[in-house]
Amino acid sequence: MIVTRTQKAGFSLYAGLVLLVFYFPLLCIIVASLSKRRFFSFPYPMADMTTKWYADALQSPQVADFIGVSLRIAALTAFFSVVIGFFSALAYARYRWRGRQTFQRLVLFPLFFPQSVLGLALLMWFSFLHITPAWWTAVIAHTVWITPITTLIISIQAYGQDDSLEEAARDMGATRLQILLRITVPLLLPGMITATCFAVLLSWGNFALSLFTTGADSSLPEWLYARMTTGYQPLVPAVGVISVVGAVILVVVLFTVVAWNQRRARRLTAATE
Amino acid sequence: MSATPSVPAPKPPREFSPAFFGTVCSLPFFLLMLFGFVAPLLCVVWFGFMPAKTFALLQMPTFANYETIFNQTYFKSILWSIGLATVTVLTLLVICYPLAFGMAKIFRGGASFITYAIATSLFVSENIRLFGWVIGFMKNGVVGGTLAKVFDVQIDSLLYNIPVIILGMVYVYLPFMLFPLVLGLKMVPDQVREAAFDLGASRWQVFKKIDLPLSMPGVLIGSLLVFVLSVGAISEAKILGGQKVVTIASDIESEFTYAQNWPLGSALSTLFIALTTVVVFFALGRFDLEKLLGKKRSE
Amino acid sequence: MVESAAPILEVVSITNRFAKFTAVNDVSFAVREGEFFTLVGPSGSGKTTLLRMLVGMEKPTTGELRLRGKVINDLPPNLRPTCMVFQSLALFPHMTVGKNVEFPLSIRGQSSGECRTRAWELLKLLHLDPHRYYDKNVSQCSGGERQRVALARALAYDPEILFFDEPLSAIDARLRKVLQKELKDLQRSTGKTFCYVTHSLEEAMVMSDRVAILRAGVIEQIGTPDEIYGAPRNAFVAEFMGEVNLLPITGLGGTAATWDTGRKVIPLTLPAPLAAGTARKLLIRPESLRFLRAGESAGNSVPVRILNEFSLGSRIQYHVEVASDCTLTVQRLREERTAATEAVLGWELADSQILET
Structure with a gap:
């Protein structure tokens, strides 16, 4: 289809506008984090610009604590959700079995479920089981919500994989376990890496689940929320920006992994042709 | 959703069949969901039938909480939630369709840039992003301050009203509409569009008769996702809306926290769960996600 | 044959370049009224790009396209009185066979009664029993049936020239032979100008009145099948023949x-x-x-x-x-x-x- 220059320019302009509006709040946060004043007002004189809050944020042991909690939750969540997600991806995309279709639908359900309600439900469940919520109960909550996502990501990779590879290995006398370790895991590895990045990032930014399930511990988004509603100081946007930068770095890593994976796939197909 | 599919009895392990393997592979997931999803939700449903203001689970079931809900103003917050979610879905459809069309059919390298630019936001806590709007829209904030400086127009805070809540929801849930739409539009074969064009259809006719019906799966998935997510939204109304509007999610939260009335909160949650379940099952039953994923592979 | 017929479509030194790559390089030829003209070349010879320019899906970088003497370079495909049968056939998957065939008619605003009558005629012409096929979903049709539906749809548009982009390439050899003959018969009986693109010289020889052989964006030889078989101009054409x-x-x-x-x-x-x-x-x-x-x-x-x-x-x-x-x-x-x-x-x-x- 011929796309005229004006049409293309129109669509590009529109996309630019959407992106601009989309990034406006983040710009605002950056602006606020650089202001010296306790009460934000815009525009502020250049003399009031400072990076003091970043230094404060990086040195504050309190902030370090929250980051520590968030990181611990993210790391464990990523581990569990990728391991479980790997097996459920096999069930989702690889093997034909009764109940597979139902399984494929059910996998999505937690995703479509409002997180605040899930968090509350878990809170009640833990209290029923006489478990005192702490950071590790948040791991359970995050894993429940994130595993469907890792499952889907790894499934996409599993769909792209040639069925006959496993059959060939089996034909040459490999046991199911050997096939799993030597064929399936290496082939699905890129999908698992991508899934790990996603799991870390989603857990890192999650607020609704953490709010109800961390108990006395507090993750970074929870702390930010508390300080936004009461007791604002420019430290809050500064920590926000740091958390965003952390996420962006991970996205860049993710992007590199995906690009590397595509290059490798292209090389592989080139080799087989 | 509480119905786990019947797990078929494993065949004799002499020959591990794919059926057996598939069942085994799905087991960790089922166990996780049983413990972390199904049981808590059953717990909520059961707690909804307990007498008010109790924290014990083993009492005579009662419908008292549901009577309270329908006799008081709680249904108002349910209606508010549904209304806000509907407006969000419609607004996002209008905003995202042209962008998704550009990404699927017009931009080449630009499309993946936009994808990454938008997807990155998913990993930033929505509180931070909403707080950015607060800084932008508050009195003497970025927007107000700029207007005062450049145009000498004094405006009050733009926060704490309904349009700004909708803006917040539209903003937060934009990726969930955009990406399904892009996927849906990518499924419209270029040659089919060209053929319609070649057979005399104008651009508008191609859109109406080809693009829209063929990208319907994407439209449905996107709308569904956004609806369900925004119906459960809590932060937008709280951070941007002040206490202007009480949504069902914040009603539920306050029953659990300030009011300390867990059974009433549970009953509200149950209603809410029922609502989302109906919507999700109605929509998910209508198309095959495997087909969507399978199609993606062949690209 | 149609030796004396006037040219309906003239292609005058047309060139198409993407960035550095020249897909079609200074090609000129004329298609005569009522003939079966075939462009044939190996993959990558620029035949598809050339065809897409002829129907208006791509614009020539330089050169001129004339339909009955009128320059049509800037006419978009929906305003050109020509129509193409795609390699993928591009049937509308969300419409029945009948609605597919009626599409160009309904676009023109004809009443549903008129559309239906014409669709029935066309389905009959293409040996598809309208009683069975009119309400059938296109995804339930076999390869050969889909082929006929695509052809009926193109004929419903009533084009002055009908273009084909290798529509038979995905069909098994036996059915392909049948369809080739039917296509030729259809061209004779309707008297329409057909312009066909294929990579198979054999297919071109069976059906065409005249054949143009393309290599790397340049026409190597143009003539009747007999002329090309009897006197290939160079080694490329000779080897291409088999x-x-x-x-x-x-x-x-x-x-x-x-x-x-x-x-x-x-x-x-x-x-x-x-x-x-x-x-x-x-x-x-x-x-x-x-x-x-x-x-x-x-x-x-x-x-x-x-x-x-x-x-x-x-x-x-x-x-x-x-x-x-x-x-x-x-x-x-x-x-x-x-x-x-x-x-x-x-x-x-x-x-x-x-x-x-």
Whole structure:
């Protein structure tokens, strides 16, 4: 289809506008984090610009604590959700079995479920089981919500994989376990890496689940929320920006992994042709 | 959703069949969901039938909480939630369709840039992003301050009203509409569009008769996702809306926290769960996600 | 044939360039009213790009397209009175067979009654029983049926020229032969101008009134199937036609020449004089080669060793070795089968042809 220059320019302009509006709040946060004043007002004189809050944020042991909690939750969540997600991806995309279709639908359900309600439900469940919520109960909550996502990501990779590879290995006398370790895991590895990045990032930014399930511990988004509603100081946007930068770095890593994976796939197909 | 599919009895392990393997592979997931999803939700449903203001689970079931809900103003917050979610879905459809069309059919390298630019936001806590709007829209904030400086127009805070809540929801849930739409539009074969064009259809006719019906799966998935997510939204109304509007999610939260009335909160949650379940099952039953994923592979 | 017919579509030195790559390079030809014209070339020869320019999906970088004398370069495809049958057929998957065929009519705002009547006529014309197919979903149709639906839909548009982008390539060989004949019949009975694109010269030869052979964005030869078969202009066209023997030769002056097989230089007599020192290719079709009986003579003869024989039904094909790493293909009738391993191969001068390389 011929796309005229004006049409293309129109669509590009529109996309630019959407992106601009989309990034406006983040710009605002950056602006606020650089202001010296306790009460934000815009525009502020250049003399009031400072990076003091970043230094404060990086040195504050309190902030370090929250980051520590968030990181611990993210790391464990990523581990569990990728391991479980790997097996459920096999069930989702690889093997034909009764109940597979139902399984494929059910996998999505937690995703479509409002997180605040899930968090509350878990809170009640833990209290029923006489478990005192702490950071590790948040791991359970995050894993429940994130595993469907890792499952889907790894499934996409599993769909792209040639069925006959496993059959060939089996034909040459490999046991199911050997096939799993030597064929399936290496082939699905890129999908698992991508899934790990996603799991870390989603857990890192999650607020609704953490709010109800961390108990006395507090993750970074929870702390930010508390300080936004009461007791604002420019430290809050500064920590926000740091958390965003952390996420962006991970996205860049993710992007590199995906690009590397595509290059490798292209090389592989080139080799087989 | 509480119905786990019947797990078929494993065949004799002499020959591990794919059926057996598939069942085994799905087991960790089922166990996780049983413990972390199904049981808590059953717990909520059961707690909804307990007498008010109790924290014990083993009492005579009662419908008292549901009577309270329908006799008081709680249904108002349910209606508010549904209304806000509907407006969000419609607004996002209008905003995202042209962008998704550009990404699927017009931009080449630009499309993946936009994808990454938008997807990155998913990993930033929505509180931070909403707080950015607060800084932008508050009195003497970025927007107000700029207007005062450049145009000498004094405006009050733009926060704490309904349009700004909708803006917040539209903003937060934009990726969930955009990406399904892009996927849906990518499924419209270029040659089919060209053929319609070649057979005399104008651009508008191609859109109406080809693009829209063929990208319907994407439209449905996107709308569904956004609806369900925004119906459960809590932060937008709280951070941007002040206490202007009480949504069902914040009603539920306050029953659990300030009011300390867990059974009433549970009953509200149950209603809410029922609502989302109906919507999700109605929509998910209508198309095959495997087909969507399978199609993606062949690209 | 339609030799005298006026040109309906004139292509005047058309070029298409993406960035540095030139897909179509300064191509000119004319399609005559009512003829079956075929563009044929291997993949990457620019035939699809050329076709897309003819229907208006791409714009030529330079050059002119004239339909009945009017320049149509800037006319978008929906305003051109031409229509294309796509390689993928591009049937609308969300519509029934009937609605697909009616699409161009309903776009024009014809009443649903008119649309339906015309769709029934067209389905009948294409041997699809309207009672069975009108309400059938296109995804339930077989390959051949889908082909006919696409054709009916294109005919419903009532185009002045009907373009085809290799629509038969995904169909199995037997059905393809049937559809080729039907397409030719349809073209005769409707009297419409067909412009067909394919990578198979065989397909082009079966159906076309005239054929243009493309290579790397340039037309190598244009003519009737007979002209192209009888006198291929160069080695590319000759090889494209199928299995032929092309011998690298060097003229010695007059009709004398040498054939360099790599190991051995063999003297040959040519059908026409060639200047000394000029390198050319000599074309000999496999069926022009024969094994000489003892005492028999021919225009040229070389001793060979028979390596292999393959049965082609009524014919037998032999691979024979002239010198190591130099083989020729011979095709003989089954009655002339030979069991020998050593033989003398001969051909008449008139059966060979000197080609530009």
